[in-house]
Amino acid sequence: MESLFIEATEATPKINLNSDTGIFLLAERSLPENAFEFYQPILKWLNEYAEEPKEETIVNFKLDYFTTSSAKQIIKIFLSLEELNNTSKVSINWYYKKEDVDMYAIGLKYSKLVNLNLQLKEF
Amino acid sequence: MSSITGDLDYALELFRDMQRENLSYIYRGIFSQKITDNILSLAEGNLTNVGESSTVKKRVFSIMVEGLQNITRHQDENLINEKDRTGIFVIQRKGDNYFITTGNLIDKNHITKLTGQLNKINSLEKDELKKYYKEVLNETEISKKGGAGLGLIEMARKSGNKLAFDFTEVTDTYSFFYLHLEISRSKDDARKDTDKEVNESLKSIKGLHKILNKENILLIFNGIFNQDSLINLLTIIEGHMSTKINLRKRVFNIMVEMLQNIVKHAGKGTVESGNPGIFFISEKNNLYLLNTGNYVLNSKVEELRKKIDYVNELNETDLNNFYNKSLFNFEIDSSKESGLGLIEIRLKSQNKLKYTISKVDEQFSFFALQTGVN
Numbered sequence: 001m002e003s004l005f006i007e008a009t010e011a012t013p014k015i016n017l018n019s020d021t022g023i024f025l026l027a028e029r030s031l032p033e034n035a036f037e038f039y040q041p042i043l044k045w046l047n048e049y050a051e052e053p054k055e056e057t058i059v060n061f062k063l064d065y066f067t068t069s070s071a072k073q074i075i076k077i078f079l080s081l082e083e084l085n086n087t088s089k090v091s092i093n094w095y096y097k098k099e100d101v102d103m104y105a106i107g108l109k110y111s112k113l114v115n116l117n118l119q120l121k122e123f
Numbered sequence: 124m125s126s127i128t129g130d131l132d133y134a135l136e137l138f139r140d141m142q143r144e145n146l147s148y149i150y151r152g153i154f155s156q157k158i159t160d161n162i163l164s165l166a167e168g169n170l171t172n173v174g175e176s177s178t179v180k181k182r183v184f185s186i187m188v189e190g191l192q193n194i195t196r197h198q199d200e201n202l203i204n205e206k207d208r209t210g211i212f213v214i215q216r217k218g219d220n221y222f223i224t225t226g227n228l229i230d231k232n233h234i235t236k237l238t239g240q241l242n243k244i245n246s247l248e249k250d251e252l253k254k255y256y257k258e259v260l261n262e263t264e265i266s267k268k269g270g271a272g273l274g275l276i277e278m279a280r281k282s283g284n285k286l287a288f289d290f291t292e293v294t295d296t297y298s299f300f301y302l303h304l305e306i307s308r309s310k311d312d313a314r315k316d317t318d319k320e321v322n323e324s325l326k327s328i329k330g331l332h333k334i335l336n337k338e339n340i341l342l343i344f345n346g347i348f349n350q351d352s353l354i355n356l357l358t359i360i361e362g363h364m365s366t367k368i369n370l371r372k373r374v375f376n377i378m379v380e381m382l383q384n385i386v387k388h389a390g391k392g393t394v395e396s397g398n399p400g401i402f403f404i405s406e407k408n409n410l411y412l413l414n415t416g417n418y419v420l421n422s423k424v425e426e427l428r429k430k431i432d433y434v435n436e437l438n439e440t441d442l443n444n445f446y447n448k449s450l451f452n453f454e455i456d457s458s459k460e461s462g463l464g465l466i467e468i469r470l471k472s473q474n475k476l477k478y479t480i481s482k483v484d485e486q487f488s489f490f491a492l493q494t495g496v497n
Contacts (some may be wrong), residue, residue, distance in 0.1 A: 031383075069464075
């Protein structure tokens with residue numbers, strides 16, 4: 001299957017889902033007018049990837065900021081990754097900037113809320 | 124969790140005044156290139172969204188550009204500290220006219236020369252003004268400050284009216300220079316005098332400026348809210364804030380959620396342009412007060428009230444639990460709603476949300492929301 005790449009804008013994150021390497025990236029900031037719509041193709045892509053995944057999947061979150069409506073979509077990504085974890089070894093790196101207490105706290109919260117191997121990493 | 128000291132009554136009063144006056148947009152602070160660009164696109168977008176004609180739009184826009192250049196040119200002077208460099212930019216629409224006001228500090232030594240220039244410009248008729256522009260353009264070598272009053276002549280020509288101006292003493296060395304222009308939306312060839320009306324309107328701006336200084340209000344936007352204006356507003360505030368990252372981020376977070384609430388839920392708007400509303404932000408001793416005002420359908424008022432009262436009553440632990448529960452509640456998950464915004468605003472501000480809802484007519488109420496972040 002084809003990889004999915006979406007360039008960042010001032011309101012939407014950079015998305016790089018590489019089906020060849022099984023390494024995914026969500027970066028920068030996410031405040032789209034319509035988060036539900038923006039994340040639809042990403043969720044759909046993940047479903048298709050799960051049919052024939054790499055042995056290992058690494059998901060890097062390097063987000064500066066995201067809205068609550070994006071948070072809900074990100075949770076849906078996590079749930080989809082939980083599913084994927086049955087067929088591919090999924091690990092998640094949640095990156096935060098050193099001084100960014102907020103992004104660290106969110107990562108910590110998510111590590112408790114979802115049943116996945118989630119590492120907090122400074123960048 | 125503490126309670127905020129901000130005065131919602133004052134906020135509401137401002138809302139009401141702005142509604143009546145149809146005041147559009149005020150920025151008070153440092154004018155960086157990035158901030159200036161966003162001020163311009165915010166105003167331009169708003170002119171488009173209210174359906175202004177392209178002729179008027181062009182005239183208003185070019186006067187704004189000149190006015191903003193005036194401010195940025197003068198704020199570079201070696202003034203004592205940042206606060207003293209605070210300029211002001213105001214654009215208002217009242218009935219059939221637009222008013223643009225710029226204000227900046229100037230060295231008192233420049234007052235006589237500037238007054239002379241302005242009086243000269245005001246004494247000229249339309250054709251004479253055109254001639255004078257060419258004269259000045261040919262004669263003067265453009266100085267470092269790009270000036271010689273060309274900008275002023277251009278503004279006078281574009282507005283078609285005389286320039287109202289005033290000086291207010293600030294220190295022994297500096298005065299605040301106000302320039303106030305009226306732009307008629309209907310094409311009218313005769314130049315109007317700086318009549319009583321315009322001077323009155325400048326006087327009211329000076330009064331408003333006093334309040335803005337006292338409350339340290341950074342920005343007021345009364346206009347159409349959509350994704351574009353949201354991004355412009357965020358960029359302006361982001362560029363303005365020099366506080367430490369965590370406070371800055373929390374203000375940013377809350378601001379996005381509050382503005383998105385207007386974009387997604389406010390009434391009286393259109394799908395094509397956006398929803399009408401008001402936003403303003405002030406800062407005192409590192410307490411930021413964020414205020415929004417917008418219309419809501421009367422039929423939605425009860426639900427809104429319940430939601431806010433509910434999150435206001437929760438303690439931090441319960442709020443966090445409620446947030447997590449709502450995060451996984453996919454019954455509320457659409458392009459319109461995630462059910463998290465108000466909880467997030469309450470969590471991030473760590474203060475209770477202040478609000479009022481007042482009935483406007485049979486269909487709509489006005490909803491004012493204030494969040495304090497410190």
